[in-house]
Amino acid sequence: MVTIREVAKESGFSSTTVSFVLNNAPLARYIPDATKNRIRRAAHKLRYRPNVFARTLRNQRTRTVGVMVFDMTDPYCTPILRGIECALYQASFLPILTDVHNERCRFERYLEMLLDRRAEALIVVANWLFLNIDVLGDSKKNNIPTAMIGRELQAGSVSSVIVDNEVGAQAAIEHLFSLGHRQIAFLRGPRHIADTAPRWNGIRNFAKAHGLQIDADLVLDLPGSGNPLSGFEAGCSLTEELVRRKRQFTALMAFDDMTAFGAIRALTNCGIRVPEQVSVIGFDDIAHSSLLTSALTTVRQPMPEMGAIAVSIVAEGISALHEKRRLSAMHRKLLPQLVVRDSTCSPL
Amino acid sequence: MVTIREVAKESGFSSTTVSFVLNNAPLARYIPDATKNRIRRAAHKLRYRPNVFARTLRNQRTRTVGVMVFDMTDPYCTPILRGIECALYQASFLPILTDVHNERCRFERYLEMLLDRRAEALIVVANWLFLNIDVLGDSKKNNIPTAMIGRELQAGSVSSVIVDNEVGAQAAIEHLFSLGHRQIAFLRGPRHIADTAPRWNGIRNFAKAHGLQIDADLVLDLPGSGNPLSGFEAGCSLTEELVRRKRQFTALMAFDDMTAFGAIRALTNCGIRVPEQVSVIGFDDIAHSSLLTSALTTVRQPMPEMGAIAVSIVAEGISALHEKRRLSAMHRKLLPQLVVRDSTCSPL
DNA sequence: TCCCGAAGTTCGATTTAAATG
DNA sequence: GCATTTAAATCGAACTTCGGG
Known part of the structure; x- marks a missing residue:
């Protein structure tokens, strides 16, 4: 590795001057262009690259x-x-x-x-x-x-x-509501996830404001595990549970996209068509939401x-x-x- | 930040000794345990953490x-x-x-x-x-x-x-073949992608060995763009093209999973059911392949x-x-x- | 005093060479 | 010569200080 000293030797100046010039230090102000050029040429010729670690040691910047x-x-x-x-x-x-x-x-x-x-x-x-x-x-x-x-x-x-989870959830429920859905099922997020509460708040507020009844039998909570992809299985089994209960619903709002995927899988398995019989909406807009056989309606996080x-x-x-x-x-x-x-x- | 010198002062030894002890250097061999313990305790007490940059400057290891x-x-x-x-x-x-x-x-x-x-x-x-x-x-x-x-x-x-792309592609075509498919469509990868050729080789070799006819009209090439997700759109439009040609096929082998997703979307849009009317197989097994409404059969890369x-x-x-x-x-x-x-x- | 450049110190650790009893 | 410890050189750049013109 070529050091600043070699550049100094090559250019005929001291390493101090080289440092000043190459860093455009304030003190390089008075150094004539001729000197600067010679130094820069030498540095370029030797392919000089300052040692990041030496530099960091001095000035603390990494x-x-x-x-x-x-x-x-x-x-x-x-x-x-x-x-x-x-x-x-x-x-x-x-x-x-x-x-x-x-x-x-x-x-x-x-x-x-x-x-x-x-x-x-x-x-x-x-x-x-x-x-x-x-x-x-x-x-x-x-x-x-x-x-x-x-x-x-x-x-x-x-x-x-x-x-803004509250706004997002509200947009989702408003979408379903304005389509005409009144019997809506909810798969809420796991309790200990921070996003769960505000999203539910958004839903409740919207429901209250628009006289939408939320049927407690149509609200289920995701168990939550260490694995984010587990939302798929959870969404799947919870939706099966909903179907088993034989409580009518025309739309399902999932905690996130993974959960929605699981829900769609379960509905399809039960012979229920999406969206004709049940509309499904997710949250996040993860990369593959648009690739699903029936592309997912969702709330996008930027x-x-x-x-x-x-x-x-x-x-x-x-x-x-x-x-x-x-x-x-x-x-x-x-x-x-x-x-x-x-x-x-x-x-x- | 506490330095090795402060540890030296605290413990009553020189920084050299401290360095030897904390790094278990060969020369620490003869240092009595009492000394070692005092040094280690001092380092621990002061929460000493060696400066990575100073160390790297010396021994070049990052x-x-x-x-x-x-x-x-x-x-x-x-x-x-x-x-x-x-x-x-x-x-x-x-x-x-x-x-x-x-x-x-x-x-x-x-x-x-x-x-x-x-x-x-x-x-x-x-x-x-x-x-x-x-x-x-x-x-x-x-x-x-x-x-x-x-x-x-x-x-x-x-x-x-x-x-092993060749083996993988062979496994895929063998799967389709053993299911009884004989009219198989292929969406090959872009020319300039390294995986394309060996996968096609695997297919050709299998076809030759088993007397499987490959209909040139059922083979299309992905255009390829800078964006890996573009495989979806390409798979979609190429499959539509295949369907338009009205050439019969009972199975489709896609270059990769994204392409397969696109193909499935196109088939579904055309009212063709997967897998009942057309089987689709991908390559890669990317994370969401299993989440598709009809979970994708594919060749997994580890x-x-x-x-x-x-x-x-x-x-x-x-x-x-x-x-x-x-x-x-x-x-x-x-x-x-x-x-x-x-x-x-x-x-x- | 102003301009230009160099000598020498510093950053914090590792390591060589050497000094003790 | 052996066990134990350390002073001093080193890594490479940045910056303070100083001197000559």
């Missing part, structure tokens, strides 16, 4: 952001990661990707590794989250800008980017945008840190969007 | 691996990334994730960034690859162990991990395993490098597995 995902296999994550990657690329940052697998010990070990590597910020994708983690304490202690996607922390210095916003928040945090500004946590709540496809229609 | 994906939104990537992550975690390595978006300039910039960061190895996930990249030259020049997943490089020092094997290959390369052993490139070809689900059955 241009690295730690990204923690709670479960990469969750299809919800991919577009978020893409959004993060895009935004970081533009800012010349590199992501270190860690996947916590919803395990506390992995979370702690990875957090330690990321802090050891002096990640300048942390982005946590915490949608399907079963841990009661204390990123808060840790990141506060280590004072590194942190943004969580998919979960809002009430207090503390951790920023958050979430979708995943790539959420990733990009998280990056912009922590980038701002990093700047603030360097300029010694105090910066309080930001909490962004993005609007979801109803996407009408083939799995919903008016009841006959 | 415990970092660069991961380059050509398109993260390709569902094929996710399980591979998971496999890589798992294996790296166990080896106490951290991945820097980069997504090339199938763009040459991104590829080059990211490669440079990864080399700047002294990634100890490179893993390239190059399934849906349109670039004629020269990782080869670069990695040779920089002499860092490199493994490619999804594409085999004939010569050079780059290792590879691929699935993605997580491929990721893990790539890691073990580069890990071996890293060791070899440190022990100054010469190590030639490895080429692993894994066996795919037929997964029979609901999209295939015997013709009526």
Whole structure:
């Protein structure tokens, strides 16, 4: 590897001058262009690349952001990661990707590794989250800008980017209602998932406002497990349960897309056609929702945008840190969007 | 941040001794346990964490691996990334994730960034690859162990991990054949994708060996674009084209699962039932293949395993490098597995 | 005083060579 | 010579300080 000293020798100047010139340091102001050019040419000729580690050792900047995902296999994550990657690329940052697998010990070990590597910020994708983690304490202690996607922390210095679950759920139920559905079944999310309550609130509020009766027998809760893909099986078996109860319903609103897929599978297995006999609506708009034989109507979360916003928040945090500004946590709540496809229609 | 010198002061020894003890260096052999304990206690008490950058500056080890994906939104990537992550975690390595978006300039910039960061190895996930990249030259020049997943490089020092496409395609066609299908349509992959040719070879060989006629009018090529999800639309429109031709076929073999999804959509739209009237088989077994209304029969690539094997290959390369052993490139070809689900059955 | 450039210190650890009893 | 410990050099860049013109 060629060092700055070799560039100095090659160009005939000292390494100090080389450093000034190549970094456009303030002190390079008075250095004549002739000198600058000779130095730059020498650096280019030798294919000089500054040693990131030596540089970091001096100025503490790593241009690295730690990204923690709670479960990469969750299809919800991919577009978020893409959004993060895009935004970081533009800012010349590199992501270190860690996947916590919803395990506390992995979370702690990875957090330690990321802090050891002096990640300048942390982005946590915490949608399907079963841990009661204390990123808060840790990141506060280590004072590194942190943004969580998919979960809002009430207090503390951790920023958050979430979708407006209440508005989203309301849009979904409004869609079904305006199609004429009155007997609607619900597969609610697992209790301990943060998204569950606000979505249900949205539904209840809409129901109250429009005099829609919610039949308690048509409301079931997902059990919830460590695996985000388990929503499929759960949606499947809960829907079978609904059908067995022989309570009429013309539409089904699922907690998320995976659950909706399971519901559709169960309905199809029972000889019930979607959407002719039962309309189904999901939430998220994961990548393959449009590919289903009957493309899924759903509420889209702007995943790539959420990733990009998280990056912009922590980038701002990093700047603030360097300029010694105090910066309080930001909490962004993005609007979801109803996407009408083939799995919903008016009841006959 | 607490430094080794503070630990030295706290424990009453020099930083040299501290370093020896905490790293279990050979020279720590003669250091009495009493000393070791005092040092370790001091380090623990002060919550000492060695500065990764100072350490790397000395011994050149970063415990970092660069991961380059050509398109993260390709569902094929996710399980591979998971496999890589798992294996790296166990080896106490951290991945820097980069997504090339199938763009040459991104590829080059990211490669440079990864080399700047002294990634100890490179893993390239190059399934849906349109670039004629020269990782080869670069990695040779920089002499860092490199493994490619999804594409085999004939010569050079780059290792590879691929699935046996020929065997996989043969398994697929054999499945259809043994079900009794004789009029089979094919949606072949884009010309410039590496997987296309071997899969077609597998099909042709099987056909020849079993006297199966391949009707040229039932063979169409995917156009191929930069976007792996475009396979859906292509599969859809090509299948419509097939149906328009009014040439009978009882089964359709798609290049990959996305294409198969498109085909199923088109068939359904045309009022043709899957699998009763036309069986459909895919390739890959991406995450949601089992979720389709009629779960897809397909040929599974062992993605997580491929990721893990790539890691073990580069890990071996890293060791070899440190022990100054010469190590030639490895080429692993894994066996795919037929997964029979609901999209295939015997013709009526 | 202003301009230009160099010498030397610093970042935090590892490691060589050497000094003790 | 052996067991135990350490001073000093090193990694590569950035930056402070200083000197000559």
